[in-house]
Amino acid sequence: MSLVLGIETSCDETGVALVRDGRLLIDAVASSVDEHARFGGVVPEVASRAHLEAMVPTIERACAGAGVRLADLDAIAVTSGPGLVGALTVGVAAAKALALGLGVPLFGVNHLAAHVAVDTLDHGPLPEPTMALLVSGGHSSLLLVEDVTSTVTPLGRTIDDAAGEAFDKIARLLGLPFPGGPHIDRAAAEAVAERGEGVRSAIAFPRGLTSGRDLERHRYDVSFSGLKTSVARWVERREDAGERVDVPAVAASFQEAVVDVLTRKAVLACREQGVDTLLIGGGVAANSRLRALALERCADSGIRLRVPRPALCTDNGAMVAALGSLLVAAGRAPSELGLGVDSAMPVTAVRS
């Protein structure tokens, strides 16, 4: 029996969660997203200040909600990278104080590996190997996960913008609020409901790195900056001509371009690497069209698809506690009390 508390502060969400033997007891999250909205993106110092204020109340909320006392904890896990230095620092310092005060082991874990591990809370142990597509505001990576507690190999990543970042930038261009992903998702769904599936190909936006030499050189990488420019040009041309911009059609066509590339590359990687399970995680995994298209393409290729419920896709403490719980169960060595933060922590390092 082991009870693990996980802390996540790599970006703008203060997450604290409790996992007992692979079962999620509670996932408490405080977000400063509203404070960043008017800046159109996360302001690191604003996020760090919010983490400090939210830390003790969120720990208390998690414990109270699960009916657990801090003294019952067996281990502490915390995101030690990658992410914003100032934000990570608050979480790591808090986790160390807990570990020190309670005399329990501390595990500094990789944020990306935690995005993968979280799915065990919803769907049980991960098949080994599993292919993981992580798509969020800060990352777009394709990972070969042989053992999430020790061996993760990056196969591909974005060579420019992350998928979520592309959603957020295009949303801004279209005058939709921040964060833009859910708004584009909704606008696209409404367009399809009103005008049929054809609206997804109403505008032919480019699919980066999917053909010829680009595909050879960047087999599993993705790129969204060309797409972003192409959407911006399209919008500007309409505006210059004094025409109304058909926001739902742009949203649907843009979204289709993103999820088409992501699912194509993920399925390609599974087939070429002989992996029969695909896991999608990160905030963009909440995208309804990404889920639907992935399901369709995986079924066609005999690949099992795993996607955690949306609340577990975005940043939260549950993912960290989940990975901590797996590390404890696997008997991995804890981190030192001198643990630091690593804003550029490579995904090959599952823990530090």
Added chain:
Amino acid sequence: MSLLLAVDTSGALVTVAAADGDSLLAEQAVELAARHAEHLAPMIAAVLVEAGRAIDEVSAVAVGVGPGPFTGLRVGVVTARVLGLVLGVPVIGVCSLDALALQVAEWGEGSAGSAAGAGDLAAGREFVVTSDARRREVYWAAYRTGDGEPEPVRGPGVDRPADLASAAARDGLGQKGFGPFFGRGAALYPEVLTAPPEGAPLDVRAGAVARLAGRRVARVGGSERARGQEPVPLYLRRPDAVAPGARKRVS
């Protein structure tokens, strides 16, 4: 028996002390430009070992709340708050410049008449302590000496050294004995603020944080952790954040 654990990460030193009443059991300090988060927890463990005490004997936690560079400052504050929560003990925030002022006053008492500059610390005199605020500015606060704790009379603030010097002169504080300037900030800008006297303390130490906090606990009595009374960092500056401007064209 009581055990007060004090930490300060507001400046160039990460410093930890353990005190029992008026007696300082152990104090450590390392000079660090960054990476406070790595060193604080191991130093707390080491100080407790040196003091011969266990973490669960801690009866109160004190923390220097700055002003100071934000990321380092938060390490101390969040550590203190969470330790207070875990151990179920009160957490007392102390302005780090108050602690440095206490060190300066104690130094003045100890070396009165001998060290150059210490004479300026006779009772009733005013002096300014400073620390490095980076970006060519200093954090500062002004105090009046008395018996025991220096009394804060102005600040804390953050200003360019030249502005601090001219404000002090303009307010006529200099004539009443405002100054000399003490602390790291004065040492960094001696041509503007006058160099601190030889041997005077430059950086806050956790021992001084412990002494101030210990007296404040004794004064207020009680040991209930009062909600909403958690130590709050003295940032003094707003976050750097710019609202995005108009969209840039791509064509």
